[in-house]
């Protein structure tokens with residue numbers, strides 16, 4: 001065996017990071033909202049991060065949800081299709097946090 005350097009000490013706290021599918025910014029999971037593709041089609045907000053399935057993350061900003069939902073980024077990321085009803089539900093959800101968190 002050659003002297004492999006395997007003694008790297010990882011002292012940094014590992015903070016899980018995810019990429020927003022809309023703006024492509026990398027953020028910690030806490031700053032993002034998880035969405036999952038449902039087995040029968042459609043997309044649901046996974047507020048507890050517990051649902052099984054293909055997931056995607058978006059910032060909790062109205063802007064990112066507009067990009068994700070209206071421009072279809074979310075559907076592309078989750079390889080699924082949104083029904084009109086589903087899309088409206090999610091847009092409605094995004095309006096709740098919309099106006100407060102526009103900075104950043």
Ligand SMILES: [Zn+2]
Nearest residue numbers: 020023059064
């Ligand atoms: Zn974003």
